[in-house]
Amino acid sequence: MSQPFRLNKEGLINRNKKISFTFNGKKLFGYEGDTIASALIANGIHLVGRSFKYHRPRGFFGAGVEEPNAKLQVEFNGHSEPNVNATEMELVEGLSATSQNCWPSVNFDVGAINNFLKMFFPAGFYYKTFMWPKSFWYKIYEPFIRKAAGLGVASIEKDKERYEHKFEYCDLLVTGSGPSGLASAYAAAKNGAKVILAEDKPRFGGTLLTDDVSIDNLSGKDWAEKIITELKSMPNVTVKNRSQVFGYYDHNMLVMFERVSDHLEKKSKFTPRQRLWYIRAKETILSTGSIERPIVFGNNDTPGIFLSAAAKEYMKVYGVLVGKKPLIFTNNDSAYETALEFKKNNVEPIILDTREEHSSELIDEAKSKGIDIRFSHGVIVANGYKKVKSAKIGKLNKDKNSFEKIETVDCDCICVSGFWTPSVHLASQSGNKLKYEEKIDAFIPDKKKQHETSVGAANGSFTLEESLKHGFENGSNLSAKITETKTEISIPNVNEKKYGAHDKFWCMPLPKNENPKRFVDFQNDVSVSDIEIALREGYRSIEHVKRYTTLGMATDQGRTSNLNGLQLVSNIENKIVPEVGHTTFRPPFTPITIGTIVGREVGMEYMPTRKTPMHEWHEKNNAVFVDAGAWKRPRYYKLGSETLFEASKREAKNVRENVGICDVTTLGKIDIKGPDAAEFLNRVYTNAWMKLPVGKARYGLMLREDGIVMDDGTTTRISENHYHMTTTTAQAANVLSHLEYYLQIVWPELNVNVVSTTEQWAGAAIAGPKSRDMLSKLYPDLDVSNEALPFMSYKEAEFFGVPSRIFRISFSGELAYEINVKSDHGMFMWEKMMEVGKDFGNQPYGTEALSTLRIEMGHVAGPELDGRTIPSDVSLNGLVSKKKDFIGKNSLGREAFNVESRQKIVGLIPIDRKSSIPEGSHIVQDQNAKLPNPKLGHVSSSCWSVENNNPFSLAIMKDGKNMIGKKFFAVSPLKNKSIEVEVISSHYVDPEGKRVRS
Amino acid sequence: MLYIKCPYCGLRAQKEFSYGGDATVKRPNINEEVSSEDWDNFVYMRKSPRGKHIELWQHIAGCRQWIKVQRDTATHEIFQTAKVTEEIR
CATH class of the missing domain: 3.50.50.60 (FAD/NAD(P)-binding domain)
Structure with missing residues (x-):
């Protein structure tokens, strides 16, 4: 159990707590505070992986985020994670790490043959070699190369961990807790600013932990501890370790990745594993330090x-x-x-x-x-x-x-x-064009594009004295502008080595008669000779050289290789580095988990679910739901072993023969009030609205300004200056924005207010020849005769003691009514309807039966109003007023809209009266014609007509009305079907519309 | 993510807003004759400038007001926001 490379005393680890773990199956131990890397090195283990291309043995190179080699597959807390940086991952009890990219083992790796064949693997090798035959790429070459190269293996198990997102605002965000970061945070905090200090590592202090310096007669480490302790005690300061600010976005929004609990042995059920912070900072201090090259x-x-x-x-x-x-x-x-x-x-x-x-x-x-x-x-x-x-x-x-x-x-x-390379990634991401600093052979930030200030080593200042001074000054000045308070702080005395x-x-020259690989980029196995080849082959732009050789790519983003690569290119090209330029820095600075990006938005929380007040009833009665936007709507109610087809046929048939009820709560509802409401509707809809009496409803059609149908629905005049508009479920939000646009921007002079009331009302449609009988039982005190409550009329009445609205409107083409009650009464209404409806053979029906009913009546809906049709395309030109102006009217005169052969809605039935016509089928003259077969139209909606007991479809077809009586083929390559069809009128059932008025 | 100052609600994140196109386009008056050229210009023709652009946004997840935003299309810098009844100069 001895650790041959562990010193007796040194270090900040907790030697009182041993932690056992395994590496490639071997049991080892380390101490609390170790990383996987430090524990392995203490045990004398250096060989941890194989390189990407040549499978060369690789060990550790860095001690933190800069590590290009030591990426391990790590299992802990019940999950397996690939590409974990061994130099960053803290040791936890029971952790098990294995090497990646090697087979059968890291000690004996078959793939290492590549290393001895390296003369055959120059830059661009894959591009050049696996060109032929073309068909081999997807099936043979690519899968093989992917298996041979690559890093760890992603888990296929569901991630059971919890990830959180957090939104935060602050005056000053400080990224990095080295000397300049601590100084900035401290000065800003003393000015009363709201400060967030983020440190990537578990320990605060950055280089103060390792450099032999003193500040105000304290060692660097002790001074850092003192400052951090004071910052933590201040209410206006948030101090976060294990937190990497990895992205700098528009308008000073920074994103931070916090490793909340991977280092904990035990945690509460609700502690997230990792947390993503969206931080909107007024000012940002970039104290990200530098990385040795x-x-x-x-x-x-x-x-x-x-x-x-x-x-x-x-x-x-x-x-x-x-x-x-x-x-x-x-x-x-x-x-x-x-x-x-x-x-x-x-x-x-x-x-x-x-x-x-x-x-x-x-x-x-x-x-x-x-x-x-x-x-x-x-x-x-x-x-x-x-x-x-x-x-x-x-x-x-x-x-x-x-x-x-x-x-x-x-x-x-x-x-x-x-020497040292400033970490300018965040500055560059913010839009700062970097400049080359000759003195340090590296790029540093130039003019600010956003509210960012780089200090310390990140800005090319490599002495402690300068870093502290810049930190204190910038932290103080930037925060004073915000808080208008300035607390004087004396800059401490520093003792450091000059x-x-x-x-x-x-770069060392090659020895005579020897040609060892000299690696510039370890993670991608890019050597000096690879870059030389790329340049020899004509790649000049550094961005192209990067992509051809893969220099600076992958998880380490070239942190240790970028500048040496640039040096090499500029040497060969006889240029200076700033002429070559640098490649683009993009977020994330370090790899972050997909879980963190997703946060809580998984499964049921992926998007909001909208349920109607009657949802529970539907659930209890075997409804099979369908998504309509965020809504869940019953598609059909399953009886016994019924299929969708059988159930929807039964439900639709029952509406045609008896009566059915349908939950129509999801329809968009907009309340419109104001003295100019009628004038407004008259402009919004294509038909006339000035003379609609109180207590009457009207079907309306609205267009976009380009003449295309936007939405349809009924609007009812509730009282003199009060209307109730309905929209389709899908367009509800768009129609509201559309109305608001015209009221706020185009016609602000109209005195009208609109508000969405979709959620305020629960709605149920009662449809079928027996619906009036049923209605009379629901409203025993109300005269519901055809004279008293004719088609397209409206009444308010109590529904068993509950206020309700009765609209005599119909989507199914049958005699029908829609009842609205306040949402809270929705379930009461529905259950009452089911109870009373028993005597009339009432059955609930879902969206599938609803579609069947409207299709065979030739009523258009979403599939026909698909953003390409104008009113006359869908036989609604009767609703287009010639007398008045309205939104989109001027576009209807366009030539293309008025050619005789323009697409029009028609009905289709299969010649054999049996074969269902798939939606989306193309209509063609000759099913065997040479491709491309001219398309005459497409099938928009299909159903099984319960009235005529055979399939029926609606189609949008060129020269539609003139094609009635002719035969064509409806071809669906997706379903591999071709069905001979006859064109008929789109109004297949009750073309005169007698039923709705009966 | 942009940070947009709604003239009614103050600074809010972009995800509360929805984009509404060029704010300088003026719809021809209702009930007035309009040449087809003017109409086509209103419906279809939009400039796509690189740089300053006055555009409409709607604060859909807030006060639902349409607002004007003067934004640089290349850098995303926002110079000014205003109510739709106000002018941006």
Whole structure:
């Protein structure tokens, strides 16, 4: 149970709590506060995965978000997650991690044959090779390549975890809790601003946790702790760790991903796993720090090769040595701190510095501690397959394009530092065009596009003193503008080591007669030679080079590779880096789970469900529901083992013969009031509305301005200045917006108010020859005779003591009524109707029977009013007034709307009187004609006519009315059917409309 | 997500609004003769400028008022919002 690479004392982990876990089936342990990476390194395990293309052995490279290699399949808390960054995931009891992209195991991976065939796998290999035969791509090549390449495996189990979304507003959002972030948050908080401070890692402080500095005589770590403690105690401050701000969107909206409970062993049932924060910030401080970049050399991807700051972080935060015989390979002073940390822990490092011999505070300190420093030296190639064993090193000549004094030194790790790259991702996402800063060989933010301010290392300031100063100043000034309060804060005294200048050196030349891979991008296996090939083949734009070679793609987004890639391209092209430019930074900065994006909007919560007041009754009576927008409507009521076809036929037949009731609550209802209401309706509808008497209803048709039918429905005059409009279920919201548009913008002079009352009324239609008899039993005190309550009339009456509205209107074409009561009384009404209706053979009917009834009557609905038809197309030109103006009237004169052969509505019946005609079928003259077969029209609605006991369809057909009596074919390639049909009138049943008036 | 200042309700998230097109289009008067060219221009012809654009939005999940928004179509910057009865200059 010993951990050979764990230091005795160092680190911020909790050594009192051991945590056991497994890696590739092997039982191991770590401590509370470890990441998977630090626990594995403590156990001496470095080989964790295989690379994407060549299946080369890969280990850890970083200690956090920058990690390109160590992506594991991790099982914990009952779920399995792919591509988990081992350097970020905290250890929890019982966690089980396995390597990805290897078979049969990470130690012996068959795919590694690719590494020995690497000369056959240049950039664009897949594009070039698997071109022929074309048909092989989908079935053979692609599935095979996908299996061979790729990362982890997504779980096919349902995700049982809870994910939340949260909306938050603040004055100042600070992204990152390093020195500049802490200073900004603190200064703003002292000014009374509402502050959110977000830290990606579990621990606050950023580089203060690992750098050997002091602030106001406190160590960096203690100072960070003091500030955080004070911030947490302030009511105007929200401090969040394990929270990554990953996206910067329009109008200063930032999105943050919080890992709420993955690190917890036990949590309450309602604790979400992860939370997505939408934060609208008045000002944003980007204190995202910087990421160390590597120097490129031969086999620089061998396990055991680390970024130098990561090696230091493993020692200082986790008490773990990445090796006991380290080589430090650097072009700058920061890696000397790593060397000194090794030395402090009694490990003897060798420093290879690409710079010529010179002196600085850190170099002098290293020298005084007796550390072996070799100037003008570099690592040529790392030796070792699954772990670095030694390195071939050499002395660089003056031009640094070749070397001498080549020797091999033993080592078990190489810590590499090629200087620092500011994390400008969020600034770039905000629209900030970056500028190239020669002094640090990297891009930094330029002019602001939104309310964002980059401070500290993210802005290219690499000293603590400067970072703190910028942080305090910007935090104070930005917040003072908002809160109009300014609290003076004295900037603390800082003690830090001064760094000398770095060397603008980033890639080791190749040794003579050797050609080891020099990787620029580890995650995608992109080497120097791949980029050279891309340029040789004519790719010039950096965006194209990126896509051809995959440089900087995938989950790590090229955090450690982008700048070296740019350097290489600019060297080859003889340009400077700013001329080459950079690729686009896009959110998310780090991968986030799909669960977090979705949040609670899954299953039943995916969208709102609208239920009518009678819903429970429908449920109890075996209704099968259909979605109508967000509404649930009964499609049919199933008796015994009935099919949809049988049930809807029974229900429709019963309406034609007896009486049926239908829940019509979902129809849109709009209350219209005001002295100009009649004038308004007269403009909105195509027909005349000025003379509609009180107590009467009228069918109305409304158009869009382009002449196309928008919606239809009945509107009833309730009293002098009060109308009740109905719309189709689907168009309810659009019609309301349409009316509001005209009232607010076009004709504000009209004194009219509109409001949706869809939810206020429960509605039931009573339809069938016996409906009047039934109605008379529902309203025993009311005269319901044809004279007293004729077709298209309206009455208000009490329904068993409840106020109700009676409309004599009909959608089914039968004698029919619609009753509205307040929603609360809907169930009462429905149950009463079922009770009273028994004597008349009443049965409820659903939307399928409703459709059948309206189709065989030739009443148009959604399928005919499909956004392409004008009134005359659907035989509604009788409703179009010639005398008055209305919305869309001017468009009806358009030439195309008035050609004789224009599409018109017709009816179709199959010649054999048996075959149902699929909706959507095309009507053609000759079913065997050569393709493309000229289309004469399409079938819009189909039903089984219960009146005539054979199939019947409505169709929109070219030159429609003149085709009556002719025979065609209705062809549905989708259903593989071709049915010979005869064209007839669209009014198949009761063409004179006698029944509704009876 | 845009942040739109409704002149009636204040700053609200874009998801409360629905877009309603060019606000400078004026419908020909009702009951008045209009040439087919003018009518076609009103129904179909819209400019699609890169830059400042005065457009209509409706605060559908709020006060339901139609409002004017002057927005940069390229950067999404919103310069001004107003009631439909007010002018944007």
